[in-house]
Amino acid sequence: MSVTIEYKGLSQIDGPLVVLEGVKGVSFDEIARLTLPDGQQRQGRVVLLDGDRAVLQIFEGTRGLSLSSTRTRFTGRPLEMALSPDMLGRIFSGVGKPIDGLGELFAAERRPVDGFAINPAARMYPRNCIYTGISAIDGMTTLIRGQKLPIFSGAGMSHNLLAAQIVRQARLESLNEPFAVVFCAMGTKRDTAQFFKDSFESSGALRRVVMFMNLADDPIVERILAPRCALTAAEYLAFTLDMQVLVIMTDITAYCEALRELSSASGEIPSRKGFPGYMYSDLASLYERAGMIQGRKGSVTLMPILTMPND
Structure with missing residues (x-):
């Protein structure tokens, strides 16, 4: 005992x-x-x-x-998250707790949120695309399933409008394949969070979306865990339920600033601009969870959005 x-x-x-x-x-x-x-x-x-x-x-x-x-x-x-097919259409906090007033999620299973990068030897070569409805992306920098395609923006630019538009318009070549979007907002203001929610609800896109919302006044710990919870949900939908999943994260800069604040509080030696020296390996631990795995029908495609600091 x-x-x-x-x-x-x-x-x-x-x-x-x-x-x-x-x-x-x-x-x-x-x-x-x-x-x-x-x-x-x-x-x-x-x-x-x-x-x-x-x-x-x-x-x-x-x-x-x-x-x-x-x-x-x-x-x-470790921190574990409840997972279920009923996640679609739900809104969660940065630590995976429902915040949409619809009650607790009945868990089909629970998984640690940290996850692992996909073994390079187990990866499949990506060939099919996801249409975003944005001509500049679809025609010039096509979003391929299992790929990581970042969007670089600046403070005050319309990256939030672009993110919401991609969530509403994204689709696969074939309508017969199950498709879902995992949307993760980190350090966002309340009016921006409400904009995302209203945009997805009014367009009907929310029924295929799993939302993770971390507000600017939420603890930085949640901001660090939010993308891990989002990727855990995406892995479940893709590799357990065989869905094609697009993960959109905004704003990665807010995530990095949370890492900096936590590193400073821990007394760690800072690197350039005060960010921790392990920041890039930390980001890699997130990005390398996207991809396609041999023997699995689903895929995780990642589109991180970041605002360039001092821009």
Whole structure:
């Protein structure tokens, strides 16, 4: 019989991070549940281990936590997400919780959100395309299934309008193949988030879309997890339900800035412009989850949108 250890008190609180000392048997990326003095519960993720010292990201923020009275239990599991065919037409937060008022999702299965890059030896050569309805893309930089096709924009430009238009218009060559769009918005303003929702609902596109919304005032931890949740949903739809899936992410720059803020709070040595030195490998861990796999009918196609900093 396993025994769950509860740790009372915190060694340090620093922005979205808390530090516990004297922990045993804890793993990287493990989920912890924190209980506040008033009984309120919050969730955190282990982001750094140094001997018996663990650093946790707190999803709901650290406001109200007590250094002396907060109690912490480690679950022994990474962050997992509920997956089901009923995800289509639903709206989720950055950590995969339903926020559309339609109740909890009945899970056909649960998977860790971190996932893995596709083995290069198992990849299939992409040949078929996805039509976006944008002539400049379809005619000059065709979007191929399993491909990564970024869109570079600048502050104040109409990349949000373009993203919404692609979601509404995207289609396959054959109408007989199941097709879905996973849309992930990171660090977006409330009026922009409402624009996306209204645009998809009014056009009827929402019924084939899974939306993940992380607002600008949401914790940065959610912003870092949002694309991982979106890709986990896309992998389920593509490689379990045999669908062709287009993943649109905006804005990758907001994701990178969240990485920078978390790295700074962790006391890591910064790289150029304050971004962490591992930022590019972190982005690669997301991008390389897209593709086509031998023996599977589905595909994950990725279209990240980023606004160039200082533009």
